Amino acid sequence: xxxxxxxxxxxxxxxxxxxxxATATTTILDIRLDRCRAYAISQGWDIAGMWLDLxxxxxxxxxxQFHALCMAMQETHGPAICLxxxxxxxxxxxxxxxxxxxxxxxAGGHCETAQGETNRSNERAHCPVVSPQGLPxxxxxxxxxxxxxxxxxxxxxxxxxxxxxxxxxxxxxxxxASARRLLSDAExxxxxxxxxxxxxxxxxxxxxxxLAQALAFVATAASKPGQAMTPSRVVDEGWHTLILxxxxxxxxxxxxGNFVHHIPEQPDPSRFDQTxxxxxxxxxxxxxxxxxxxxxxxxxxxxIPVAANCQHSDDSGPIVIIPKPKG
Numbered sequence: 075x076x077x078x079x080x081x082x083x084x085x086x087x088x089x090x091x092x093x094x095x096a097t098a099t100t101t102i103l104d105i106r107l108d109r110c111r112a113y114a115i116s117q118g119w120d121i122a123g124m125w126l127d128l129x130x131x132x133x134x135x136x137x138x139q140f141h142a143l144c145m146a147m148q149e150t151h152g153p154a155i156c157l158x159x160x161x162x163x164x165x166x167x168x169x170x171x172x173x174x175x176x177x178x179x180x181a182g183g184h185c186e187t188a189q190g191e192t193n194r195s196n197e198r199a200h201c202p203v204v205s206p207q208g209l210p211x212x213x214x215x216x217x218x219x220x221x222x223x224x225x226x227x228x229x230x231x232x233x234x235x236x237x238x239x240x241x242x243x244x245x246x247x248x249x250x251a252s253a254r255r256l257l258s259d260a261e262x263x264x265x266x267x268x269x270x271x272x273x274x275x276x277x278x279x280x281x282x283x284x285l286a287q288a289l290a291f292v293a294t295a296a297s298k299p300g301q302a303m304t305p306s307r308v309v310d311e312g313w314h315t316l317i318l319x320x321x322x323x324x325x326x327x328x329x330x331g332n333f334v335h336h337i338p339e340q341p342d343p344s345r346f347d348q349t350x351x352x353x354x355x356x357x358x359x360x361x362x363x364x365x366x367x368x369x370x371x372x373x374x375x376x377x378i379p380v381a382a383n384c385q386h387s388d389d390s391g392p393i394v395i396i397p398k399p400k401g
Contacts (some may be wrong), residue, residue, distance in 0.1 A: 154183035253289035288312025
């Protein structure tokens with residue numbers, strides 16, 4: 075398996091989605107993020123990533139992920155938008171909100187909400203400060219986004235509490251993100267339908283689990299070139315199917331900066347290496363994605379039949395970046 079560097083167009087605006095969320099329940103957070111993502115897609119923007127300040131960081135003026143967003147925005151090319159569901163997602167403090175919008179302008183961008191409100195009239199000229207290659211796209215998982223499935227991209231009616239949310243108790247775990255959110259409902263269902271056609275008798279729920287793990291695998295591999303990774307045979311079924319949807323697969327890889335090539339190998343139980351699987355799942359978890367352990371078992375331990383007829387190893391070495399051909 076290899077990755078190939080993908081360089082996004084400098085002319086296409088890039089959405090840097092931001093939110094803050096203090097509680098462990100992520101249902102409303104998922105809806106807000108889905109609205110932002112749907113709005114960015116409707117505007118024809120690339121999505122640079124999602125930056126989430128969670129827990130206590132969501133309540134005060136110290137916002138590590140907002141700072142990271144601004145740093146990434148400053149080091150990108152082309153139009154940049156800090157996209158929030160509404161202005162309260164920055165802060166409810168007017169003075170602090172003005173300071174945050176100023177910080178975005180200094181980074182070369184402007185702020186906009188998923189309802190189309192913008193401070194673009196005050197936008198300053200953007201001055202990139204990095205090499206012509208720019209930076210790789212930032213993955214959603216690296217910012218510990220909330221868990222759960224993505225609701226429909228159609229408009230939702232959500233009541234937002236007027237008082238600040240109560241922070242979680244110290245030490246409360248932050249849920250890992252479901253890679254399901256990387257596709258729209260229509261995209262996810264199209265790929266899922268292909269999985270089910272290729273695997274007669276498979277339950278819809280199982281097909282969805284396989285696809286979600288394949289999405290997490292591809293997102294991690296694309297964002298971590300140089301790491302030796304391989305899917306389990308079950309997860310490989312989802313990867314095969316994603317590749318069949320070529321445009322969707324290209325856009326998925328481009329979002330994380332590198333194209334993940336597939337190198338098929340014939341099934342061979344003797345080639346299976348649990349340490350490679352363990353390393354792969356550790357990298358996926360470290361990127362913030364939810365893991366489904368039952369789908370990462372070895373050939374002897376898996377009870378899930380799939381159509382995929384290859385067993386990958388890392389014999390070809392770690393993932394490497396292949397420069398994009400010129401011309």
